[in-house]
Amino acid sequence: MPTIDDAVRAAEAGDLRAARATAAGLAKAGDPTAMRLLGHFHLDGAPTPDDVGLAAYWFFQAWQAGVDEAERDIVRVRAELEHAAHEMASAEARVALGLILMFGHDAPDAAANYFGAAAEAGHPEGLRMLAFQHAEGRGVPRDPAAARELYRRAADAGDPFAPVALAGMLDAGVGGARDRDGAIRYLRRAADAGAPDADQRLAELLAERNRDRRDANEAVQRLVRAAAAGPADAAYRVDAADGSWSVLVRDQGRTVAMPGLTPEELVGLPED
Secondary structure: OOOHHHHHHHHHOOOHHHHHHHHHHHHHOOOHHHHHHHHHHHHOOOOOHHHHHHHHHHHHHHHHOOOOHHHHHHHHHHHHHHHHHHOOOOHHHHHHHHHHHHHHOOOHHHHHHHHHHHHHOOOHHHHHHHHHHHHHOOOOOOOHHHHHHHHHHHHHOOOOOHHHHHHHHHHHOOOOOOOHHHHHHHHHHHHHOOOOOHHHHHHHHHHHHOOOHHHHHHHHHHHHHHHHHOOOOOOEEEEOOOOOOEEEEEHHHOEEEOOOOOHHHHOOOOOO
């Protein structure tokens, strides 16, 4: 697996693209040091307004993850960030500035202006953050219907976190009628992207829907995945809504009991 040293060596060799890609993989996996390093890589060379925004974004993420030095990085880049957000209309810069204002300075009203501008440009995280504000009533009026639509747009634009939030609203009927099938579609997307707990919740909804054996088949597979990612001593269970079958998974997916189901009827079923 690539390391921070690999990213540094690529930068020293003049391969900034490779340096950024390596640091980005580590940063997205949660490495705070890589987050700060990636911020600096975005300022190397001839940074564009979006690079300035991404630098501030990753400095902010590093700061939130406990890297105190990253706060000083944010201060140093602040003037460039505001220029990129205001004069250059960079959506990346607007999202970064919104996050800094929202969570660094507790100024949700000001943050909403930047998230709103980024959302108008179709920026996935700008859409998601504006959705969050409408869902919570922070900096903007609470509007569940608007939040639901913004989460949908963010999810469809590729934001990795919006599908879980949207699925929760669709399942609960918040901001509109309950849409279990829609919740299943977006939870499937979230689970396939590795969102924590999405496989388990998806298995529960599939068991509730229990449309045919395809739902049972996928529920088994999703529960096994959830167990494999969970604690060694945990047990996971779902029951069909009509009581016709259930699935119990233990030992991180190594032990599976399926009362009411047989392995033969679950083999070779087409995908939903």
